Amino acid sequence: MKKRELGKSGLYVSELALGTMSFPDNEVEAKKIVDTAIHAGINFFDTANIYAGSKNEKIVGNALKEHRENIVLATKVGNKLNADGEGWTWDPTKRHITEEVKHSLHRLGTDYIDLYQLHGGTMEDNIDETIDAFESLKKEGLIRQYGISSIRPNVIKRFLEESTAVSVMMQYSPLDRRPEEWIPLISRSGASIITRGTLAKGYLTMEGQKRANASDGFALYHTADLKQIVNTLNEEVDDLHAASIAFALQNKTVASALVGARTTTQLLDSIVAYEKGCSTDQMDNLKNLTAMHRYTEHLI
Template sequence: MKKRELGKSGLYVSEIGLGCMSLPDDLATSKTIVDAAIHAGINYFDTADLYSGGINEEILGSALKGKRKDIILATKAGNKMNSDGNGWTWDSSKEHIMEAVKNSLLRIGTDYIDVYQLHGGTMEDNVEDTIDAFESLKKDGLIRQYGISSIRPNVIKRFLDTSSAVSVMMQYNLLDRRPEEWFPLISEAGASVITRGTIAKGFLTDEGLARAEKANGFVDYNASELTRTVEALSELSEDLHATAIAFVLRDQTVASALIGARTTKQLVDSIIAYEKKATDEEIKQLESIAKIHNYNEHRV
């Protein structure tokens, strides 16, 4: 498993990271998945305080016991759970972030977080207040680096322009190429992209066509366009899963491609796909089929 530097942070993350939102709430099953990921060379694990109301952080922390020093741990804050436990509200204030990090540290069972991310963002936020929180946490040693998880270009640009953020998490895959327009901006800011939705809800796997036929579209593809596109991609590629992962990693702006797994088999399938690689020619052929869309809202 190769590693890439996350921005200019000095942190080197595995090209495949484990997106932990998909982990089951059963500790034994999740521990098996996490152990298999580490055995495969994955060192980047991403969670959030919002996932399962904090249970996901607890599960991941328990699964990583005794292995903390070997991994890069990322979590997120900004979504405040309502007091009744039903739903959440957006809160990017320094006060909330300073409290949220303490709760995440307790749930995970660690003294520090490697990459702490703002879990969203709007142009109405007091971004100076938010960034002050992250910088204070860095100074206190509670986090090593920070970033943002967002698909809003204007929010991302403002955050990068006024901070020392090292990462931007965005949905990016062959069927959602909107982030490509903003890769130069992110790279010039000294940050890296962490991709989520790397295999597009499974549309970019061996099961892709069957899934597409049951779906009501994806991003800017309507239902029929999605089916036709996935069918064409599948016909051109010997292993669509492998090519989809290779496509995401072809640009050095991307530091790590997150995959989710509810079972060890799903994880192993993605690891095999990553190790199989794909030729530059095959990637170019698939690129010619996949549309390049742009974000229509929240533009710079």
């Protein structure tokens, strides 16, 4: 599997990354998924401190233990779980970030995090304090690099301008092309994009039509529009799963396309799709059939 550099970080990540949010609670099954990924050449794994009430980090850490030196491990911070375990609150303060990294390191069973990501952000945040927290953790050697996971253009722009962030994780797929307007800005900053929602909640897989029929819409597609576009794409694009992964990776500002998996079968489907790729004609067809929407909020 090919690798690309994450920003100018010196970290080289596989073009296909594994998002672990939907991992099973069963550690044996989770390890099977991880081992399948490793065998296929995936070296980039992403989790977050709040996934599964913080249990996900522990499951991921245990599954990756024997591979730690050969993989790039990413997690996120900024959302703080409530004491009752129901929901979370936003806390981008230096105090929270510098405390929470210790908990993540413990759960992951590692001495350092390769990529630590701010899990959201608002324009009301004290951005200087937040960035100072990440820079301090870099100096301590607890993290190697940091980035942001957000779909708010104004938050992303300010974070990149004020920091040495190497990555932006954002929802991007043929069904959500809003980031395209902002790719040049991210590229000029020297950062890379990590796409999440690469398969648009499964609408761009073999199960897409079934899921669309039971959906109430996605991104800026309303229910009826979503059903129509998913049906059209399945009729006009040879392998929608393969084309969607290739779509995410067509721009070199994208370092890695993140896919999730609850089972080894789901992961293998994405690996096969990645390896299959997509012809230029099919890519052009995919682009012509989908709308290039733009963000309408969080612009200033």
